[in-house]
Amino acid sequence: MLSVHNLTLNIGTFQLKDISFQVSKGEYFILLGESGSGKSLLLESIAGLTKPESGQLFMNQNEITHTQIQKRNVGLVFQDHALFPHLTVEENITYPLRIKKISFSKIKESLAELATEMNIVPFLKRYPETLSGGEKQRVALARTLILKPDILLLDEPLSSMDVSLKADLRSMLRRINQKGQTILHVTHDYEEAISLAHQIGVIHNGQIIQTGTPHEVFTHPKNQFVAHFGGIKNFYPATLELGTDHETTKAHLNEHIGIDIFTKHKTTKGFVLIGQKNILLSRTPQPNGVMNQFHGTIKEIVPASMGYEIVVDCGILFYVSISSDSITTFDFKEKQEVWLAFNPSSVRFIPG
Template sequence: MLEITALSIQLGEFSFSDLNLDVKEGEYCIILGPTGAGKTILLETIAGIHYPKSGRICLNGKDITNTPPESRGIGMVYQDYMLFPHMTVGENIDFGLKEQGVAKPEREAAVKKIAATFGISHLLDRHPQTLSGGEQQRTAIARSLLLRPSVLLLDEPLSALDTITRERLRNELKAIHTETGMTILHITHHFEDIYALADRVIVMREGKIIQEGTPDTILRHPISHFIANFTGMDNIFTGYAEMTSSGVAEIRIGTTIIRAVTELTGQVHAGIRPEDMIISSEPFTSSAQNSFSGVVTQIIDVGAYSKIIVDTGLLLTAILTHQSIQRLGITVGTSIWVTFKATSVHVFRE
């Protein structure tokens, strides 16, 4: 549906060149990357805010590379809402339809319907500066969706919101996507968005797309140390892998041996996601081929759960709910066991 071919752009000191991306109709794509990767510039170029030096942007088979923004059929929502402060919520939502010359009765009916969808019907006569962040973001998304864009571009729309509001809006985005089948490109730094929303994840760095795939592919099978670290793999080690007669590789990391299912040998990186670690107070009986005793050196509260740092000879990071920590009686200095499967170890070279 959206096809970007050999796109190049220069904006001050930032540039990207020969960027290629295809987005299928109805796909929800999450875009990840560090600050300065070019994520927002990519969306703004798709929207027509910037014009590329070379390359093509095609939407539904039509070249829109040089088409004015208002004629592209693309909606964009920013983190900071960008509502008109002198207009009411209703007028903000209505703005695009009014500019298109849609009759007032039809506009009013459409505004009421979408306001009800987002739970902001009672706010239609208020001004943006009197609203909470979540209410402003609902208004911004409603305004964009009312124009029925072919593609909706979301630039960190949930980042400035509190946890409860972010979860509520995330659920609303999911429901809207399911109901409308709209094509969405969404920049985020929240990994909960990936699990809850994404059909496909695109990772950018320094103006390049360095990996793309399903959420599981990106989070569990990163192709490089950078992506593994950026996506929160936490446990990343460098060691030497040798194949055993059983077909499972043994990776020597200092004095520790980790077993992994891989065909790579020699110098490698091994990564294990913290959620794949099983924590127990006694040796854990299972088919998992990696089990180590250690001492808890640190407990880091990260909201709904905590990160547990365990010194087993390697410093391993696991995550547990607060209830699990209490149930196991874990404190700094507690001796525990850490267990994980050989299939949970992702092995890569870059």
């Protein structure tokens, strides 16, 4: 379906570098990256609104790098919806068909079908300025879908919505994709990516640094940026050294901190990942013989959706999830000295 080869693009001081990825027919591909990482620019260059410096774009094996915007059949839904303010919702949606001089009856038929499917019928005669964010997004989607594009490009479609609207729109996007519509969607929200994507590409500083299924990307993050982006905080580069017992392996996180892990990997370099909930936090040390026990100071206590996240400085920062009850019971406070411990079996090593 869509194939991007070594795309490079310069806009002022910003650069997209050597971008390559593929989106298969019917696939839901999400490009995940921070604001300013070049995601929107990449979509615009696929749509033909921005010319790349080098590289090639293919759609169904046909090169479209230099094809006119209006002949690409690539539907882009802008982050701010870009609805035409002087046209009603109905006129906005039918705009692509009216300019192609499609017959009135066919326009009416397509409009009725889409408007019903996307629950737009009640406000067809209204102007965009009177619509809510969610309604505008549905209209923008309908206006693009009426063209039956080969690929639907979505620029942060859920960014300006509240939680309940997000859930509705997510299920709508899922439905659209299930009907066979190929989608390339850019977002900064990894939860959005997990809930929708078949494939993910992580973009950072104008480069795609990892692609794969959500499971692959978030269980085997390629580097610290990907891990942090996926909400994995205890992710550290490590150098391995086989333990004297030949069962455990010592993973050195820095000069002073080495942790015991179980791994069959023979490589010496990689990353270790420790689940936040797998770390035990206490104000006194655990009995002798406990592996992976470190002394540190509480740097920060941050309220989280399921309790609290405690940041402990042990020379490196460890992030620990803890329930509201535990924080009351143990009376944890910032700047307090604490001990943390975790089992070698709860540490995952990813060769890198």
